[in-house]
């Protein structure tokens with residue numbers, strides 16, 4: 001079978017490898033139909049990921065059809081349409097035993113430190129796949145994965161209907177957060193420095209859209225939150241300054257949810273956190289969010305179709321990387 005493998009940074013090619021086979025009793029074999037290219041795939045390709053190992057078959061946003069099942073599989077039958085989970089975990093450590101397998105001490109992430117789904121076939125344990133509706137096309141269904149990341153951030157922030165959520169940065173990540181948050185019925189304030197993204201944020205369901213370059217940014221956020229401050233801030237800018245800013249702006253008893261991997265230092269005095277009893281919360285990948293997001297897709301609460309800007313056959317990966325270099329794209333999906 002063919003696969004797309006990064007041999008070393010900046011070197012990706014189509015390779016011929018032996019077709020995968022069912023090896024354990026609980027596995028399903030999937031004929032891959034579509035896979036998304038995500039920011040993290042691009043950073044693994046270019047050698048900027050602190051967690052990737054090489055050589056590596058990329059791909060963690062992967063949909064396909066169940067082609068074969070092992071003998072003890074009960075959740076699927078041949079012909080089911082599925083999306084696969086990004087990770088595998090040990091099921092035995094503290095995190096795993098407390099419903100936090102996404103931060104397992106022995107975490108394996110597909111396309112990062114184990115091989116992913118940029119290949120014609122893949123096998124996964126049945127617990128690592130989720131059924132998707134047959135009327136949802138495989139390319140669109142790829143987008144379920146990024147929405148699980150957004151759902152995780154909302155759920156880590158304990159988002160509820162009476163919250164005022166500040167989504168700081170309304171790019172690809174922020175836009176998914178806004179759409180998931182809308183399903184909670186809360187008030188949403190989007191901040192971005194690009195006018196186009198602010199217009200999009202409004203269209204996606206933000207109650208307020210504020211330009212991050214405004215000299216009165218803080219005052220505008222205060223006004224949009226009845227002078228209390230947002231009760232949850234989700235940081236999709238992910239740099240040291242955004243963290244500092246959100247700790248400043250969040251309201252009493254509020255939560256600041258961080259999603260970035262920036263290793264630089266933010267300067268935050270403890271007084272700011274203790275005096276208002278803030279929660280500073282990390283959010284990584286997802287736990288148990290696929291079924292929730294699939295439900296939002298099935299009920300048309302999330303309408304992701306126009307998020308896809310380009311579709312390429314996986315053997316045309318060079319063309320996909322030309323588009324990435326041009327920076328003029330939203331979501332690129334590969335077909336298999």
Ligand SMILES: [Zn+2]
Pocket residue numbers: 038039040060061145146
């Ligand atoms: Zn992704």
Ligand SMILES: [Zn+2]
Pocket residue numbers: 089090091092093094095096097101103104105106
């Ligand atoms: Zn574990």
